Amino acid sequence: MSATIHDLPVRKPPSLEALMALVASDMNGVNAVILDRMQSKVALIPELAGHLIAGGGKRMRPMLTLASAALLGYPGTRHHKLAAAVEFIHTATLLHDDVVDGSGMRRGKRTANLIWGNPASVLVGDFLFSRAFELMVEDGSLKVLRILSHASAVIAEGEVDQLTAQRRIETDEDHYLQIISAKTAALFAAACRISPVVAEAGEDAEQALEAYGRNLGIAFQLSDDVIDYDSDAATMGKGVGDDFRDGKMTLPVILAYARGSDDDRDFWRDAIGGKRVDDEDLALAIRMLRQTDALADTLERARLYGRRAIDALAMFPAGKAKAALTEAAEFAVARAF
Incomplete structure (x- = not known):
């Protein structure tokens, strides 16, 4: 008797x-480093840093460092400190981002800048950057130091680029992809590339894992752009429509503006300019994004970058690590549904 559709296994999202699960034991080592190195005689520093570090983040970037090492069969522990450095760089950029954006929510909690103020958030972010560089220097590899320090500079450039593009309706898709390649994908790429350096796996492995991380980072950011207009605060851990109210030219808006009627374009000019940011304006924006297929097409682009990330792993043998990294790329896109 032939199988019916009900007999087929249901694939979990x-x-x-x-x-x-792959990196759980290594992650314990990374968390120990994070806890140790966020300490300071100045009580406000661990208090503020701990608010964000313990705030329910996925720790995706340091997990990628650990998983990349597992993919290569690296048996040592050097990558623990480097994964902690990656997390400190990420946390520092979040602290600075929330100040720049004037954000009030992060991962479902009040932001550090809302509780302790902007000056404290900026300075503790600087402290975490400094701790990250201490960890890099302790590792002793100039190549690792070069990769992570370059990524830190590129992230800062991306943030400034995004700031200058804010409320500028003429920002196009190429410019936007340049921004997110810098501000989001650069750290994903660096987090993956440092493991083959530590494992002495060779240039081909470095290039492949960097490509995996970069494409994953772009897919992750594009799906974030969709979630901001097509989800709820429980999913995002921040307010719905924050990008809209901040006048950020993300890809859904860029596509909707390019495809819209003259009236649509007038609306988007006013909205991105900060003149139409009420709840009913957000509702209208979401309708326009759906009518022009801007959300669906942004998701399709996210899928494309997710597939590129998976393709970059082709040179590595099948196994738990490769399967976990593949599913991570699928997750980056699927969470926007």
Whole structure:
């Protein structure tokens, strides 16, 4: 008798469970480093840093460092300190971002700048950057130091680029991809590339894992752009429509503006300019994004970059690590549904 559709196995939606299970024991070592190095005689520093570090983040970037090492069969522990450095760089950029954006929510909690103020958030972010560089220097590899320090500079450039593009309706898709390649994908790429350096796996492995991380980072950001207009605060851990109210030219808006009528374009000019940011304006924006297929096409682009990330792993043998990294790329896109 032939099988019916009900007999077929139901595939669970992609998640980070396999990645988390793969790196669980190594992550304990990374968390120990993070806890140790965020300490200071100045009590406000661990208090403020701990608010964000313990705030429910996925720790995706350091997990990628650990998983990349597992993919290569690296048996040592050097990558623990480097994964902690990656997390410190990421946390520092979040602290600075929330100040720049004037954000009030992060991962479902009040932001540090809302609780302790902007000056404290900026300075503790600087402290975490400094700690990250201490960890890099302790590792002793000039190549690792070069990769992570360059990524830090590129991230800062991307943030400034995004700031100058804010409320500028003429920002196009190429410019936007340049921004997110810098501000988001650069750290994903560096987090993956440092493991083959530590494992002495060779240039081909470095290039492949950097490509995996970069494409994953772009897919992750594009799906974030969709979630901001097509989800709820429980999913995002921040307010719905924050990008809209901040006048950020993300890809859904860029596509909707390019495809819209003259009236649509007038609306988007006013909205991105900060003149139409009420709840009813956001509702109208979401309708326009759906009518022009801007959300669906942004998701399709995210899928494309997710597939590129997976393709970059082709040179590596099958196994738990490769499967976990593949599912992580699928998750980056699927979470926007």
